[in-house]
Amino acid sequence: RFQTLRLQRLFGFDSKQVISYGSCQFPTLGFIVERYLQRENFISEPFWKIAVEHQTEAGEFCEFTWERNRLFEHQPCLVI
Structure with a gap:
């Protein structure tokens, strides 16, 4: 939440715009992409x-x- 508020102030977003930031989101997205590619390449x-x-x-x-x-x-x- 702190990072969201900070980014909103820095870049001039209003409080109704969503800024999605989280230290776990990027690695989690990596796991999802990796699993997706495994399924796509499965023989x-x-x-x-x-x-x-x-x-x-x-x-x-x-x-x-x-x-x-x-x-x-x-x-x-x-x-x-």
Whole structure:
């Protein structure tokens, strides 16, 4: 608020004009632009998951999943 009042006096703005200034605004805008560019430049890749189900003789199901969620190579999935 102090900086806004100071800039209004220095540059002759009246109190109804908004001067947006803040020490956090510039870095925050940088984060937003960076994330925007990441999304714009994103290239989707095919991936595979490993999930195995086992049924016991009693009819119970047990599901096994790999902690590493995605594999980007198909061959290791086939080997496992």
